Amino acid sequence: MSIFKKILILFSFSFILMSIIGFWMDTINSNRIDSLIKEKYAKISYEILDNFNDINKINELELKYGLKRINNFESLENEVLYEENLTFGFVKIFQKFFQDEFILQIKYLNDEYIFQTKDEGSINDKLILNILIVLDILALIIIFLFILKIFSPLKQISKQITQFANGDFSTRVDIKSNDEIGKLADTFNNMASKLENLINTREELLRDIGHELRTPIARGKFAIEKIDDFSQKELMKKIFSDLEILTNELIELERLNSSKLNFEKFTNKKLIIESLQKIHFDNEEKIKLDIKDDFEIEGDFYYLCIALKNLIDNALKYSIKFPIKISSSKNNIQVISFGEELSRDIEYYLQAFTQELPQRNGFGLGLSIVKKIIDKHGFEISYHHNKENNSNNFILNVNS
Known part of the structure; x- marks a missing residue:
């Protein structure tokens, strides 16, 4: 996983967590404010109710609590925060939808008072908390963008390193910073x-x-x-x-180590025929072809011909009987020779200048070149020995 994906996952997790915490705190604060408002205005309402018939006292309470008497209002446009039915009347506290205004409706017998008020202190506390939460989230987003800006050159460095590893030795990183x-x-x-x-x-x-x-x-x-x-x-x-x-x-x-591959599409039959044309042998009966399936290969035709030629050369050199066999089916090309089973793993023989026995000639660079070509293509080479006919089978998987 790239470092950018890790940062994105970390930011997403932090953003979701911050949003959940913000929503939770807003809910708790809203409930707390609603509870305080209910308690405050319920107390005021009952104080007014106790002095319901004293108009002077009512006027004093209006001034004391910043109440404004109104004649009527639309109850459908308001949310009921508190309601209590009395023996000869009721007390109701409303809040206007999406506004900071509160309505006190007090009715006793045939008389009714309706007051309008505001609770600026509590609402401002709630607003400040919401602003702080939004600022926290914005700060998180800014930090995320800043971190991306800091680490964005790493993507360019990674790209240039990949180009260098693929053989473009002239590539350089153009980043000017002092960090x-x-x-x-x-x-x-x-x-x-x-x-x-x-x-x-x-x-x-x-x-x-x-x-x-x-x-x-x-x-x-x-x-x-x-x-x-x-x-x-x-x-x-x-x-x-x-x-x-x-x-x-x-x-x-x-040349293979220092050059880039030239990828193109060609058939397995064309690859086999071209590889055979590069081999100098005096008797064509030493090689038998068995091409069962035709399939397309994408790779460097020149170097794959060299790889297959080296395998065929090796088979002709070490086979104890002829003809050797070249078969092809299901995205595989096999070079089959005859002789004793190799005593070591195939990887040993794919190194330069290895040999089976001290008294025998070494394998030179031929198989080492095969290994490098196959690895550069992302293909695979494998080996197995068939005891029934005492054959050594080298298999090129050209569809990895």
């Missing part, structure tokens, strides 16, 4: 520059070594032709041939 994130961006840029220089130097070195080796190899192969001893001649040919293959693999491995 820790700015220092992180500067550190990444410095590291990227050093790594780019190191990688370029290594590429140039290996490329130069590869090209420099090809010249003496070519001269050596030419000089071999002048050797009269047949056995020595064949041995030297084998040595120079292996050296040439190793040099080519070294250059290919370096």
Whole structure:
């Protein structure tokens, strides 16, 4: 989960919690204020009721409590806060909907008083509390936006790091700030520059070594032709041939490490045929094809051809009987050779210069290149040994 999603979840939780607490406090405060208003005006109403027939006392109470006598009002436009029926009358307290005004209606026998008043103190307390709650929520939103602004450069840094990891070594982070994130961006840029220089130097070195080796190899192969001893001649040919293959693999491995894949769509049949055309063998009967299903593959055609070619080369080199078999079905391509089961896990043989036994030739860089190509595509390579026909099956899953 990204840091932005975590911040969003934390903010959402805080916002919901703050809203619930605000609603709960508003409800409690409203109930408290309603209770105080009922108590206050019920007391005033009964004080007026006790002096119902003393008009002078009624006038004094009006001034004392800030009451204003009115002749009538619409009860349907008001909410009843308090009501009590008496033996010869009643006392009612109303509040106008969505307003701060309160109405006292006191009736005794045939006489009736209606007073209008306000409770500014209690209402203001409630208003202040509501304002504080709204300000808290607004502050939470502002803090959330501020945190997003602080961490937004991390998204850019993450994007640039991903591009760098995918082979774009020239990418840099353009963030100008004096905080820790700015220092992180500067550190990444410095590291990227050093790594780019190191990688370029290594590429140039290996490329130069590869090209420099090809010249003496070519001269050596030419000089071999002048050797009269047949056995020595064949041995030297084998040595120079292996050296040439190793040099080519070294250059290919370096090119693979430093280049981006060129994805395109092609069929499994096209991949197999193109891979076979890259192999030099004297007898076509050494290979048998069994393509059961046609399916489409999306990947770098050039490098996948190299991967499949290396697997076929390896099978031709180590199989104890022929023909080897190349089969394809259900998004898989299998290269089947014959021989004893590998004594170690497949991952061991996918490393560079590994070998099965000390007295046998190593596997060079061929399978290591296969592993790198497959990993770059996100595909899978697996191996199993069939004891019934003593076959070694290397399987490329090209639909991972």
